[in-house]
Amino acid sequence: MKHLLKMLDLSGEEIIDILNLADQLKYELKHNIPHPHLKGKTLGMIFQKASTRTRVSFETGMYQLGGYPLFLSSSDLQIGRGEPVQDTARVLSRYLDGIMIRTFEQKEVEDLAEYGSIPIINGLTDFSHPCQVLADLMTVREFKGTFEGLKMCYIGDGNNMANSLITGFLKVGMTVSAACPENYRPDEKVMEFANSTGRFTITDKPLEAAADADVLITDVWASMGQEGEAEIRKAAFKGYQINDEIMAVANDKAMVLHCLPAHREEEITTKVFEEHAEEIFEEAENRLHAQKAVMVKLMAD
Ligand code: CP
Numbered sequence: 001m002k003h004l005l006k007m008l009d010l011s012g013e014e015i016i017d018i019l020n021l022a023d024q025l026k027y028e029l030k031h032n033i034p035h036p037h038l039k040g041k042t043l044g045m046i047f048q049k050a051s052t053r054t055r056v057s058f059e060t061g062m063y064q065l066g067g068y069p070l071f072l073s074s075s076d077l078q079i080g081r082g083e084p085v086q087d088t089a090r091v092l093s094r095y096l097d098g099i100m101i102r103t104f105e106q107k108e109v110e111d112l113a114e115y116g117s118i119p120i121i122n123g124l125t126d127f128s129h130p131c132q133v134l135a136d137l138m139t140v141r142e143f144k145g146t147f148e149g150l151k152m153c154y155i156g157d158g159n160n161m162a163n164s165l166i167t168g169f170l171k172v173g174m175t176v177s178a179a180c181p182e183n184y185r186p187d188e189k190v191m192e193f194a195n196s197t198g199r200f201t202i203t204d205k206p207l208e209a210a211a212d213a214d215v216l217i218t219d220v221w222a223s224m225g226q227e228g229e230a231e232i233r234k235a236a237f238k239g240y241q242i243n244d245e246i247m248a249v250a251n252d253k254a255m256v257l258h259c260l261p262a263h264r265e266e267e268i269t270t271k272v273f274e275e276h277a278e279e280i281f282e283e284a285e286n287r288l289h290a291q292k293a294v295m296v297k298l299m300a301d
């Protein structure tokens with residue numbers, strides 16, 4: 001593994017490997033066992049979109065690993081004034097040991113990896129959010145003890161989270177169902193992979209998808225960059241909500257996850273959100289541990 005660009009690139013074994021290391025790093029942190037695997041290393045973090053969790057967890061994670069994180073807002077970089085990503089990649093590769101980037105187009109992340117010579121980590125694009133899904137998988141394994149025989153149901157927009165969740169949960173062997181409106185389905189490449197597993201179903205009926213689910217996940221109806229479509233989307237996604245009706249058809253001990261930020265009473269009710277807050281905030285914490293594992297795998301000597 002040279003980069004973390006998208007969930008589709010990872011094998012099931014690579015995912016499990018990262019999760020095992022993430023569990024170990026979480027244990028070490030909780031027991032005050034130093035783990036300076038990246039002593040003296042630097043990580044550049046380029047943000048073209050807002051962030052709370054991704055920024056703070058990468059920044060803190062890098063400190064805990066003995067390294068140094070640099071926050072690089074794209075509006076302050078020459079990239080924000082049109083310097084090509086190919087040149088930015090070649091320059092930054094000469095200063096840094098790794099780059100995490102949050103941007104719009106997946107191609108920008110792929111280009112950084114192609115033209116640079118250091119590990120690139122995708123901190124969210126319109127296509128993929130692999131760091132989030134590694135944390136989600138870590139949380140499921142922590143609460144359920146296994147992936148075997150479990151079903152994950154995703155309800156909502158076929159966006160970056162849907163693309164990565166469907167791919168990641170299928171890769172660890174789980175069954176996956178999705179409920180998305182007809183015009184808001186996941187990416188074609190994701191659908192192709194998902195259909196090839198024989199463990200994936202998609203429908204426009206949330207209740208049908210949620211039947212017997214062990215893990216229910218949703219995400220905002222309008223992602224970053226889609227603010228202008230918010231009203232159209234509110235109408236399109238009406239009914240695509242995790243609520244008591246959905247929970248009633250899922251398995252008794254079903255977990256609920258949300259990458260956050262959450263829009264209460266849109267994709268999830270306040271009641272269900274608060275009833276599952278323990279899982280949701282453990283999931284947020286696990287961003288830290290999962291990303292530290294990714295950085296160690298990619299950047300340690
Ligand atoms: N879930 C997530 O990526 O959160 P931020 O946008 O706050 O980084």
Ligand code: NVA
Nearest residue numbers: 159219223224259260
């Ligand atoms: N789909 C959301 C995820 C935020 C973490 C977005 O892209 O805005």
